[in-house]
Amino acid sequence: MSGGNLHKFVTNYTAEDVEKLTLRMKNGLGSSKYKPAEYKRLQAILDAKRLESDLIGKQVQKTCCAAKATKESSTLRQHRQVWSRECPRLQKAEEKAEDDVRDFLEQIRPNGRTDTSIFSLQDYGLVLEKEREAFRVATVEPVHQLKDDLCFRLGEVQHQQLTAHQSDWEQVIQQINFVKDQQDNINANLQADYLALEKEIIGLGLEKYRTGSSDNLVIVETVPEEVLDSACPYPELKDSLIQAFHSLSQRYQSRLQSLQDQLHRTNRFCGWCADDHERFQFTLSQYTHDIPNHRALYMDMLQRLFPGKSRQELMEHERAGDWQRFTQAQLKAVTQQWQRDQEELLAKALVTLQEARHAHQEELELHRDRQHQQDICSHLREKLRQWRAQQEEVAKLEAVIAARQQEEEEARLKREQEKESAIRAQQREKVRQFYLKQKKRMELLEQRDQERLAYLRSVMEEQARRDKERVQFRADMLQRRREERAAQELERQREEEEKQHRLEVLRHQIGVVAEADPERMMADTEAWRSRHLNVKELELQQPLYSINTYTDTQIVADPRVRVEQALRDAGLHHSQYAKEVLSVIKPLKPPRRDAASTLKF
Incomplete structure (x- = not known):
């Protein structure tokens, strides 16, 4: 400043x-x-x-x-x-x-007269209700009374002047501190009771009922009793069905065991104590996704609840919890899928056994030959084999999908962990790549410009050579035309002199000396008399109709005709030069719009 x-x-x-x-x-x-x-x-x-x-x-x-x-x-x-x-x-x-x-x-x-445990349970419930009411009166009521008293005192202080003695306020402060100490002691006793009850539950083995965990494997019956106790006339078919149930159980047990091992590799509370983990999960459950800016809010609340833990530790614990829940959900989904496939296999096995029994009964009744019996068995075995192949393919695809999802989840967690450390390296690499690209681009542009310059120079040299040849050719043609014109002019002068000489000779031969006759000179000529006396004969000699077209004078007046005739006389009317010259010559008058042609030749 x-x-x-x-x-x-x-x-x-x-x-x-x-x-x-x-x-x-x-x-x-x-x-x-x-x-x-x-x-x-x-x-x-x-x-x-x-x-x-x-x-x-x-x-x-x-x-x-x-x-x-x-x-x-x-x-x-x-x-x-x-x-x-x-x-x-x-x-x-x-x-x-x-x-x-x-x-x-x-x-x-009660189950009978001797069953008195139900009455003791009801009595115990009444005792607990009384103890709860007494606990509420001893702990909650004093806090509410103290709150009401303080609100009343504050109201009096706001409306009236401070007339109370200092000793009265000291008594109020002592009372507040006493209530605080009492509440702290009550909370400490409740925490101790909670820990003792939890240890007792763990000692009795009732923890699974309290937490409702799904860690234990749901063991599905390997081979149902309906298949084992069923009367099948074909032992091979029954053995195939039993083997299908065994293979299905082994496949799903291996998948469940792998998921269970993944779940056991991490602690149930993700490395924290049980109380902190429960508080962490309860806080996350409060801030749902429909709340605006829910992630920032629950991270702020977690940092307030756990001041001794850093933000990175909280995020790692959250990721561990998400991974544990994902594994549990996958474990539950695999178990449900196992039960569904077991039921489908059981239904198909019962249908197959029923079909086998009907087929055997028909064999016994109709006394069919053994070949037909073997055909039916082979047909049933092929059907079972196809179904097993389909089931195995479905199981393989599901295993591949699950493995891919697991790999994607692990890759995502790894990328999130490595992202922070790889940002600067990526930025440096991007800057280096950018400079390399700029340098390569400049070299490429320079090389392309050099190639283009060399190409243009070669084209210009070739064009100059062609132009030089064309100029020389035109100069030779012009010189030849001049010589031809000079020869033609000499020939024309010679012919004109000969013509004049012949005419002069003719003039001397036909020359007549006439006498003067003024009357004849002023009279009508024979041609005039014949034209006026024979009018009808002249009318008969006229054409029947008039022709509206161009005259030879109008046609010759067109510069295109004259240029074309000159090119034809020179023998160049079929050359490219004649085409270019004729394409740029325009007529004396532009053509009318209605006479313009759209054809292109």
Whole structure:
């Protein structure tokens, strides 16, 4: 802040100020025009700026504290909302459990006159209810009374002035501390009772009923009694069915054993104590996925509940719990699938046995030959073999899918663990790859430009050579045409001279000297008389209809005809040069729109 305020003391100098300062320095510092600096005023301004900077810093710190407090209050408010939603559910669960126990006690009936345990159980339930009510009166009621008393005292203090003595408030504080100590002792006793009861349950072997764990394998009967006790006329068929049941049991037992081994490799509480693990799981169950920002909320609550554990430890414990639940769910799914396949195999086996019995009965009744009996057995064995092959294929596919899912889960956990350590290496590798790609791209561009330049130079040289040949060819053609024109001009002049000479000779031969006859000169000619006397004969000699077309003058006036005739005379009308020249020559008048052709030749 002080560094930013120093810019206000910088003075902008001009050229005139620099000249004045130079003159003052030449005249000496003791000149009357030089004014001493006011250090006190500058010090006062600097102190004011520092004070302003300190005030702004305090305001920023206050704002940060307020923002932190607001964030903390918002988080606590969200936790209270979650707990307010969880409390009714727990109360309903408690009421349901009490109702179930009450209904169970009411539905129990003694087996006989000597069975008195039911009455002792009911008496024990009544004793527990009385002890619970006494415990509530001794522990919960004092807290509520103290709360009501404190609320009443606070209300009086707000409406009235503080008139009570200091000794009264000291008594209230002592009472509050006494209630706190009493509650701490009660909680400690309850915790001790809880640990003792848990040890007793574990000692009696009732832990599996309390936790409801599904760790134990569900042993399905290997071969059902319906198949073992059934009367089958074909021992091979029965042995095949029994072998199918054994193979099915062995396959699923191996899968269940592998899942059980995976489950036993980790502790049931994932390395934590039972109490902490239960609290951890209960906290996770409160923050469901429908709550906005549920992950941040339950991580905040877990850090509040377990201040001694880091965030990484909590996340690792969460992943271990997820993996354990996934293994248990897979174990349950495999067990259910085993039961379903066992039932399907039993149904198909019973159907097969029934078919075998019907087939044997028909053999006995109709006295069929042994070949037909062997055909039926082979047909049944083939059917069973196909079904077993289908079952084995289904089991292999399911095993492959389960193994793939397990590998994907392990790979995902491994990637999550290695992701944090591999980020910087990936970034460095990306930067290096980027520079290598840039370098390769520049080399490729330079090489491509060099190749393109060489290609263009070769094309230009070839084009220059062709142009030179074309120019030489045209110069030779022009020279030849000039020579031909000169020869034709000489020939034409010679013919003209001969023609004039012949005409002159003819003039001398047919020359007549006529006498002057003015009357004949002014009279009508014979041609005029014959034309006017024979009008009808002239009309008969006219054409029947007029022809509307181009005249020879109009056709010759078209430059395209003249150019084509000149090219034809030169013998070039079939060359590419003639085609290019004729394609660029336009007619004297542009064609009409209705006469334009869309055909392309």
